[in-house]
Amino acid sequence: MEKESKDRHDYKPLNQRATVLPSYFNQIASSSPLKKLVYQGKRSQRCCTTIQATTLPVSKEAKTQPTSGANHTSNEASQTKRVMVIGGDGYCGLLPSTYPKRVMKLQFLVRRLFDQQLGLDSLTPISSIHNHIRRWKSLTGKTIQLHIGDVCDFEFLSKTFKSFEPDAVIHFGEQRSAPYSMIDRSRAVFTQNNNVIGTLNVLFAIKEFSDQCHLVKLGTMGEYGTPNIDIEEGFITITHNGRTDTLPYPKQASSFYHLSKVHDSNNIAFTCKAWGIRATDLNQGVVYGVRTDETAMHEELYNRFDYDGVFGTALNRFCVQAAVGHPLTVYGKGGQTRGYLDIRDTVQCVELAIANPAERGEFRVFNQFTEQFSVNELATLVTKAGEKLGLEVQTKSVPNPRVEAEEHYYNAKHTKLVELGLKPQLLSDSLLDSLLNFTIEFKDRVGTKQIMPSVSWGKIGAKPKTVAA
Amino acid sequence: MEKESKDRHDYKPLNQRATVLPSYFNQIASSSPLKKLVYQGKRSQRCCTTIQATTLPVSKEAKTQPTSGANHTSNEASQTKRVMVIGGDGYCGLLPSTYPKRVMKLQFLVRRLFDQQLGLDSLTPISSIHNHIRRWKSLTGKTIQLHIGDVCDFEFLSKTFKSFEPDAVIHFGEQRSAPYSMIDRSRAVFTQNNNVIGTLNVLFAIKEFSDQCHLVKLGTMGEYGTPNIDIEEGFITITHNGRTDTLPYPKQASSFYHLSKVHDSNNIAFTCKAWGIRATDLNQGVVYGVRTDETAMHEELYNRFDYDGVFGTALNRFCVQAAVGHPLTVYGKGGQTRGYLDIRDTVQCVELAIANPAERGEFRVFNQFTEQFSVNELATLVTKAGEKLGLEVQTKSVPNPRVEAEEHYYNAKHTKLVELGLKPQLLSDSLLDSLLNFTIEFKDRVGTKQIMPSVSWGKIGAKPKTVAA
Numbered sequence: 001m002e003k004e005s006k007d008r009h010d011y012k013p014l015n016q017r018a019t020v021l022p023s024y025f026n027q028i029a030s031s032s033p034l035k036k037l038v039y040q041g042k043r044s045q046r047c048c049t050t051i052q053a054t055t056l057p058v059s060k061e062a063k064t065q066p067t068s069g070a071n072h073t074s075n076e077a078s079q080t081k082r083v084m085v086i087g088g089d090g091y092c093g094l095l096p097s098t099y100p101k102r103v104m105k106l107q108f109l110v111r112r113l114f115d116q117q118l119g120l121d122s123l124t125p126i127s128s129i130h131n132h133i134r135r136w137k138s139l140t141g142k143t144i145q146l147h148i149g150d151v152c153d154f155e156f157l158s159k160t161f162k163s164f165e166p167d168a169v170i171h172f173g174e175q176r177s178a179p180y181s182m183i184d185r186s187r188a189v190f191t192q193n194n195n196v197i198g199t200l201n202v203l204f205a206i207k208e209f210s211d212q213c214h215l216v217k218l219g220t221m222g223e224y225g226t227p228n229i230d231i232e233e234g235f236i237t238i239t240h241n242g243r244t245d246t247l248p249y250p251k252q253a254s255s256f257y258h259l260s261k262v263h264d265s266n267n268i269a270f271t272c273k274a275w276g277i278r279a280t281d282l283n284q285g286v287v288y289g290v291r292t293d294e295t296a297m298h299e300e301l302y303n304r305f306d307y308d309g310v311f312g313t314a315l316n317r318f319c320v321q322a323a324v325g326h327p328l329t330v331y332g333k334g335g336q337t338r339g340y341l342d343i344r345d346t347v348q349c350v351e352l353a354i355a356n357p358a359e360r361g362e363f364r365v366f367n368q369f370t371e372q373f374s375v376n377e378l379a380t381l382v383t384k385a386g387e388k389l390g391l392e393v394q395t396k397s398v399p400n401p402r403v404e405a406e407e408h409y410y411n412a413k414h415t416k417l418v419e420l421g422l423k424p425q426l427l428s429d430s431l432l433d434s435l436l437n438f439t440i441e442f443k444d445r446v447g448t449k450q451i452m453p454s455v456s457w458g459k460i461g462a463k464p465k466t467v468a469a
Numbered sequence: 470m471e472k473e474s475k476d477r478h479d480y481k482p483l484n485q486r487a488t489v490l491p492s493y494f495n496q497i498a499s500s501s502p503l504k505k506l507v508y509q510g511k512r513s514q515r516c517c518t519t520i521q522a523t524t525l526p527v528s529k530e531a532k533t534q535p536t537s538g539a540n541h542t543s544n545e546a547s548q549t550k551r552v553m554v555i556g557g558d559g560y561c562g563l564l565p566s567t568y569p570k571r572v573m574k575l576q577f578l579v580r581r582l583f584d585q586q587l588g589l590d591s592l593t594p595i596s597s598i599h600n601h602i603r604r605w606k607s608l609t610g611k612t613i614q615l616h617i618g619d620v621c622d623f624e625f626l627s628k629t630f631k632s633f634e635p636d637a638v639i640h641f642g643e644q645r646s647a648p649y650s651m652i653d654r655s656r657a658v659f660t661q662n663n664n665v666i667g668t669l670n671v672l673f674a675i676k677e678f679s680d681q682c683h684l685v686k687l688g689t690m691g692e693y694g695t696p697n698i699d700i701e702e703g704f705i706t707i708t709h710n711g712r713t714d715t716l717p718y719p720k721q722a723s724s725f726y727h728l729s730k731v732h733d734s735n736n737i738a739f740t741c742k743a744w745g746i747r748a749t750d751l752n753q754g755v756v757y758g759v760r761t762d763e764t765a766m767h768e769e770l771y772n773r774f775d776y777d778g779v780f781g782t783a784l785n786r787f788c789v790q791a792a793v794g795h796p797l798t799v800y801g802k803g804g805q806t807r808g809y810l811d812i813r814d815t816v817q818c819v820e821l822a823i824a825n826p827a828e829r830g831e832f833r834v835f836n837q838f839t840e841q842f843s844v845n846e847l848a849t850l851v852t853k854a855g856e857k858l859g860l861e862v863q864t865k866s867v868p869n870p871r872v873e874a875e876e877h878y879y880n881a882k883h884t885k886l887v888e889l890g891l892k893p894q895l896l897s898d899s900l901l902d903s904l905l906n907f908t909i910e911f912k913d914r915v916g917t918k919q920i921m922p923s924v925s926w927g928k929i930g931a932k933p934k935t936v937a938a
Binding site: 154158185188189192193196197200201204205207208227228229230236238239240241243244245247248249250251252253254255256259262263266267269270273274275403409457458460461462 | 713714717728735736738
């Protein structure tokens, strides 16, 4: 099975590969009970708004749909698993190709509110989640159920669990920016409360309503910090004073956001042990890129692309800076090394986790990245790629707003997903060219005032802070 | 100085020692600025109720006051430090002798509400916090400021910080029962929200209003779980693949309560690094005993004594069971081994932590216990002590309501507080005799239905649960 998986995941760069929908879902579904039905009925709604995605009469786009996607799955309707996606409107959660036929998305859409409040915007124009889902339906024939509500509201969450009975829950529904969590006290508190209590609620919902359900939870490589020893995948075997045990890998998170993920990991691990929850913690590295085959099908399927000082991440931001002639802003010495991955690998990894669920009671941790880079290395790569496109790219060191080591050892393991069949799409010249061209295409939408770091780890205060546009 | 400390802490068993107020406060205060004044004025209160403790006209009790306590400190009024005690109405927080002259207590008193809601009561009759403070004033001349409010309410907390400007904050103000956190979803969520956000607020208040303030935070030995290697004090040096680093000791907490303490530790460690907070995390073992010299002064100063299945802890509960002729309830095999300490050592340890504050930016962890026992060993000790008093003590194994190893390796280090001067008061026959006699004295107040475990780790559900009396 592993070999087969690898063959089917022979992705090509960017938007040129043939879209092959993962075969895992068939393999699993064949051994799953088929008794469940997609919930389609009406019901009373007090705490949430349910929007049934409807097909728009858009015939033109249907021609542009990839050869495989919808066709492949048309006969699998009754076999595919039920996947609930929490936070299905974000950078990673929006990607529709990740999921099989029966998908329910839970959304609170607060991220869109944050953009409004902070005066930020995605480089790419993103459509409403409603239009996104309608367009997806019109292009692929696939229905995605959408429920608008807050996972911190257990009444809302339990209703969706009871009606949908998911086989897997992909939990992206957290506040995911370290700088956002360091703006002021209320955002720090919001981040930890929202993330920790939301995840607690998901765990209780699984225990209460779908105890065989597999939780796939987005963690972060940032949970580990930068220890002076190799980073393992979730656990480390320690010999100490002549005795040996395998224990949770020590965590050294460095923002209230990263800490919230550590708290989640600890809570989830406990419920696996105490209740037999099956869980996979995806400690994801820094994601770059934006396009997948599916998002490229129509502009209403575009993924978001953050480049600002709050939600933007290193490589994406560098590409935007290069595109608009802004110096690449390296924080401090630039020796900060992290794991990175292509957003199409995020899709693969989530697929692989769902297709190979954890055992009952198993708390499984995958380090989800494919390559390590220092910030300086990324800046050099973008500079070279920019030169090829005739861009004059400069680099500027700016005071590091974070509290982190700027020169350090870093060697993190990331073999478990490869063992499951991940075929990494490494950062290549052609990918960087494409990414740069993509940012150039949208450079008129860049707000250069968003680029610089606006949040300082040391200056966070108790008073509510407005981040001026 | 260390030797001096040891001499001054030559405690005698139970209530027979001379009460010597710690001299640490003088030593520190002499190098502290004396510019600060105790806040005594009136102020507008929207979010909290402030009660200035007043002296009751109780002349009789004044004669019973210990020879040293108030006298020793009468000349030190202007020298002692300002100590804010959060959660100063609980088993550990109530003990007044811990603190020097200028004390502010923040209380929300929810623990008393929990007792009402769950139909539980302390073995000892406990007076209201108001009467406790008035009585303390009348007996010792010492004023304790009392503010009623919730540390999760930052407006309340910040007002108290601004007015009092504490040099040290002792943070006992958390939901502290593992079974309570495992009753139902809402209590699990309450526990993590209350503990984590409350501590975040305290950290922000220190950063914003008293950045030199030393945080002394009550953690728990339960954060470590029961690893198969020696437990160190907060950190462990790991050699892995030829490289070495000292990292946070891996945590394996086994209830939502214990997890909340792990979350706190991680949050505090980060703020020490990012903001220069000075913090001491007291990973306390299981406390036994009830009397200190001070609580014995008057019945209105009695400390609480929990023996029920929710808040009671092993040794205290065994003594109550022996007193009323109830079999000692050993959970499962009884091989569960933990660190224990006398409540008078809790007082000592907190004193020592305050007297020897952490450095700026230091996150210091002390394992606060003095001896290890398995549950079976405690049962044997209580059985023997009971026999001496003519009690027929039986032991019964009951199904373990918790998820924990019942036979395991356990060897936890606890040298740092000893190095600071702790003179442990080990569990002795005479102490057990006293404790048993104490429980016999109050045995008419025992509600035997409270004794058995009523909360199961595996059966916790999403629905609100009422624990019947």
